[in-house]
Amino acid sequence: MKGVKIGLEIHEQLDTKSKLFCACPTDYREAEPNKSICPVCTGQPGSKPFGVNEKAVNAVIKIAMALNCKIVTNRPVQIRRKHYIYPDLPSGYQRTSEPIGTEGELNNVQIHEVHLEEDPGRFFLREGFVDLNRSGTPLIEITTEPVFDSPQHAREWLEKLASVLAYLDVTKKEEGTMRIDANISLNNGSKVEIKNINSFRNVEKALAFEITRQEDLLRRGLIVDRETRHFDEKMILTSPSRKKETEEDYRHMPDPDIPPLLIKKELAEKTKETLPELPQSKAKRFVKQYQLSGQNAENMVSDPYTADVFENVAKTVDPVIASNWFVGQLKKTLNYNSMTLRDSKITEKQLASLLKLVERQKITERAAELTLREMVLRPEEPAKIIENLGLLEFGDLNTIVKEILDKNEKAVNDYKTGRKEAFEYLVGQVMKITKGSADPETIRKALKRGAELK
Numbered sequence: 048m049k050g051v052k053i054g055l056e057i058h059e060q061l062d063t064k065s066k067l068f069c070a071c072p073t074d075y076r077e078a079e080p081n082k083s084i085c086p087v088c089t090g091q092p093g094s095k096p097f098g099v100n101e102k103a104v105n106a107v108i109k110i111a112m113a114l115n116c117k118i119v120t121n122r123p124v125q126i127r128r129k130h131y132i133y134p135d136l137p138s139g140y141q142r143t144s145e146p147i148g149t150e151g152e153l154n155n156v157q158i159h160e161v162h163l164e165e166d167p168g169r170f171f172l173r174e175g176f177v178d179l180n181r182s183g184t185p186l187i188e189i190t191t192e193p194v195f196d197s198p199q200h201a202r203e204w205l206e207k208l209a210s211v212l213a214y215l216d217v218t219k220k221e222e223g224t225m226r227i228d229a230n231i232s233l234n235n236g237s238k239v240e241i242k243n244i245n246s247f248r249n250v251e252k253a254l255a256f257e258i259t260r261q262e263d264l265l266r267r268g269l270i271v272d273r274e275t276r277h278f279d280e281k282m283i284l285t286s287p288s289r290k291k292e293t294e295e296d297y298r299h300m301p302d303p304d305i306p307p308l309l310i311k312k313e314l315a316e317k318t319k320e321t322l323p324e325l326p327q328s329k330a331k332r333f334v335k336q337y338q339l340s341g342q343n344a345e346n347m348v349s350d351p352y353t354a355d356v357f358e359n360v361a362k363t364v365d366p367v368i369a370s371n372w373f374v375g376q377l378k379k380t381l382n383y384n385s386m387t388l389r390d391s392k393i394t395e396k397q398l399a400s401l402l403k404l405v406e407r408q409k410i411t412e413r414a415a416e417l418t419l420r421e422m423v424l425r426p427e428e429p430a431k432i433i434e435n436l437g438l439l440e441f442g443d444l445n446t447i448v449k450e451i452l453d454k455n456e457k458a459v460n461d462y463k464t465g466r467k468e469a470f471e472y473l474v475g476q477v478m479k480i481t482k483g484s485a486d487p488e489t490i491r492k493a494l495k496r497g498a499e500l501k
């Protein structure tokens with residue numbers, strides 16, 4: 048989109064056992080409200096925070112490395128206090144590090160900076176209730192340069208980022224832990240920031256709404272205010288946030304209680320060596336090693352578990368046939384049941400057995416599809432499911448086709464002289480026997496081929 052400039056700021060929880068500056072556990076979801084807390088993470092006067100949680104620092108370095116950032120190793124990284132007043136923050140300041148990584152890049156999007164930050168608590172506005180269990184949980188903050196030119200571009204890139212994070216395995220697995228701020232300007236006008244969006248779809252929707260709103264103002268000769276807005280997902284619109292939340296003077300200052308981080312160059316280098324194969328390079332390898340289409344490869348590498356299962360299945364099944372099933376029927380069936388492959392508990396062995404049957408044309412594509420639907424719900428050996436569903440009774444489609452053709456010589460001759468209804472009659476006969484387990488297109492092909500041979 049012309050003139051549109053979008054930048055993103057992403058917050059994701061790091062997967063550590065304890066909080067950033069104290070020993071409280073981070074699995075606060077399990078705990079009753081305000082139980083997973085101590086004087087440090089509730090910001091009580093005189094409380095003494097620990098040094099920074101090392102696991103959290105290492106996680107940030109790992110992510111920054113995977114995003115091709117330069118790691119700040121030549122000077123101490125201060126932990127700073129960012130002041131604001133809100134009920135979720137009893138200390139009155141949030142601790143956030145100076146950049147740990149800078150000048151990164153992922154999928155042609157420049158990363159501005161990567162920071163370590165503590166999460167505030169949660170304030171339930173309607174109930175007037177504060178829960179501080181989340182307070183002090185470590186977060187990574189990733190900011191991009193304003194390089195996205197459309198809401199869709201932003202959403203697609205966020206999916207790539209989520210995929211990289213899934214490979215690194217240092218962030219929380221629960222859904223909805225990622226929170227995104229998006230800033231947007233039109234034709235180099237005022238920058239509007241939309242805060243705290245909780246899903247990629249909503250980022251796209253909020254930005255699309257903002258473009259329409261700002262374009263409308265500009266068309267009428269009005270000014271777009273520089274402001275912070277909030278996205279209402281039910282109404283699908285953004286509205287200005289209250290003044291308190293938009294306060295921009297955070298009065299940043301180094302936290303006198305926390306020693307600055309000193310990141311050794313050797314640690315950064317060592318971390319780089321331990322990075323797993325990331326989705327981009329894996330997709331390239333899949334194309335080369337298995338002769339897959341770029342689209343199939345990209346589709347399969349987005350989730351590391353699926354990519355691993357594919358590679359194991361491809362040891363015994365033709366990789367192209369397997370990948371078509373992975374991104375086609377398998378994906379469709381899983382989506383329909385709102386599941387991931389991991390959730391389904393289908394084993395590699397079961398998938399491989401099913402695809403081997405398809406590869407050797409022992410069952411029709413349609414029968415395999417029906418089997419897969421059952422497997423997703425009740426993982427079992429496909430042979431057993433095929434037997435239970437009675438899908439093998441009519442065996443090889445070609446045998447049935449041959450029988451029907453032999454039995455109906457008149458219809459075959461009529462078809463050959465150009466009578467379409469004769470062909471439809473034959474299709475109907477085969478469908479009667481296969482009871483819908485073979486798809487009509489396959490039957491037609493088999494019949495045409497069979498009739499030609501006669």
Ligand SMILES: [Zn+2]
Pocket residue numbers: 066069070071083084085086087088089183
């Ligand atoms: Zn604590």
